[in-house]
Amino acid sequence: MREAAFVKQNKAKWLRFENVLVNKTQITPDELSSLYIEVTDHLSYAQTFYPGSKTLVYLNHLASKSHQIIYKTKRESSKRFITFFTKEFPLLMFQYQRQLLIAFLTFALFVIIGWWSASTDGDFVRSILGDGYVNMTLDNIEKGDPMAVYKEHNEIGMFIGITINNIKVALYAFIFGMLLSIGSIYIMMRNGIMLGVFQQMFYENDLLWESMRTIWIHGTIEISVIIIAGCAGLVLGNSILFPGTYTRLDSFKRGMKNGLKIMVSTIPLFVVAGFLEGFVTRHTEMPDWLAIFIIGSSLFIIIFYYIIYPRRVHKKEAQDIEAQLETPQIPDFIQ
Numbered sequence: 001m002r003e004a005a006f007v008k009q010n011k012a013k014w015l016r017f018e019n020v021l022v023n024k025t026q027i028t029p030d031e032l033s034s035l036y037i038e039v040t041d042h043l044s045y046a047q048t049f050y051p052g053s054k055t056l057v058y059l060n061h062l063a064s065k066s067h068q069i070i071y072k073t074k075r076e077s078s079k080r081f082i083t084f085f086t087k088e089f090p091l092l093m094f095q096y097q098r099q100l101l102i103a104f105l106t107f108a109l110f111v112i113i114g115w116w117s118a119s120t121d122g123d124f125v126r127s128i129l130g131d132g133y134v135n136m137t138l139d140n141i142e143k144g145d146p147m148a149v150y151k152e153h154n155e156i157g158m159f160i161g162i163t164i165n166n167i168k169v170a171l172y173a174f175i176f177g178m179l180l181s182i183g184s185i186y187i188m189m190r191n192g193i194m195l196g197v198f199q200q201m202f203y204e205n206d207l208l209w210e211s212m213r214t215i216w217i218h219g220t221i222e223i224s225v226i227i228i229a230g231c232a233g234l235v236l237g238n239s240i241l242f243p244g245t246y247t248r249l250d251s252f253k254r255g256m257k258n259g260l261k262i263m264v265s266t267i268p269l270f271v272v273a274g275f276l277e278g279f280v281t282r283h284t285e286m287p288d289w290l291a292i293f294i295i296g297s298s299l300f301i302i303i304f305y306y307i308i309y310p311r312r313v314h315k316k317e318a319q320d321i322e323a324q325l326e327t328p329q330i331p332d333f334i335q
Contacts, residue, residue: 003050010042010245014062021065031088037250039063045245087313089265092258094310096235103230106185107192107223114196119204128197137201146207147214150282159278166222166270170229174263177233180241184233191226213291214284218277220298225269228306232262272298 001009017035043059050056093100117124126134140148153161169191176183202211239255240248280294 003053003055007055013038017062041246089261090310090313092261093306094314099234100231103227103234107188107227110189110192111196114193115200118197118200125197125201128194141205146210147284155279159274162277163270163274166273170225173226173229174232174259177236181234181237184230188230213288216295217281217291218273220295221269221273224302225266228266232259235259
């Protein structure tokens with residue numbers, strides 16, 4: 001990579017780091033350490049490809065100045081748990097909006113494929129959902145209670161079982177990302193096809209609305225978690241495929257760390273989805289407006305926290321940095 005292209009690609013990170021060092025902007029130790037690691041990686045790259053350049057001198061200055069600050073950083077604040085969800089994670093999630101979109105489109109594509117396959121081949125439904133489940137559902141439909149499956153177990157047992165299952169599926173979607181992202185795509189394919197087949201089966205029996213108003217009470221969050229976990233898996237897989245200026249091992253470590261942070265953000269969602277399926281979905285007698293309100297509220301929370309809010313936090317962070325930045329202290333060739 002040419003030196004000018006290298007500077008253009010990374011100068012925003014360097015300017016942010018410079019701002020932290022010059023203006024003493026308060027950030028968490030993890031954030032400071034992450035910036036330090038990036039700068040030192042860039043320094044190593046510059047030492048190899050741009051010896052004696054101004055870029056090398058500048059990066060060496062940043063790395064040296066930051067070393068002392070990192071090891072003088074005070075112990076983490078007791079508010080770290082709160083700031084993780086309100087600032088640290090949204091800033092991280094902003095970087096991975098593309099991966100989130102890819103995960104969503106991938107899942108949606110396989111839902112469509114599942115629906116279409118089920119509509120053209122009746123045996124496909126049984127091959128995906130199993131004869132036992134299909135027969136049970138058809139029996140429930142004949143009895144006039146198509147959603148009876150959600151009433152068969154007690155609330156607490158169902159809540160615990162569903163929560164554990166959701167965690168297992170999400171972890172698979174993340175960990176399988178180590179298979180160069182293909183594993184995460186496979187998990188999303190499997191669950192997307194299953195959802196498409198399931199909905200098409202109810203459509204064939206003129207019960208599409210009944211099924212949607214019922215299963216999406218918990219399914220909105222449950223499916224969202226699978227997509228978000230798929231996003232985390234893509235972050236992990238892409239860190240191996242596209243290390244950029246990092247060594248492949250360092251890139252993998254960074255992808256694993258960031259992917260785990262995305263997974264941590266879903267912990268409250270696991271609990272809420274399990275609670276809704278165990279305690280709320282079974283009440284099929286609830287009015288449509290209440291079911292729509294729960295589904296709409298769940299969808300709004302997901303879209304706001306994973307798409308809208310990260311953009312707002314990033315915009316505010318950028319404005320704060322721009323306001324505090326003392327441009328005379330930045331080398332001319334970086335500006």
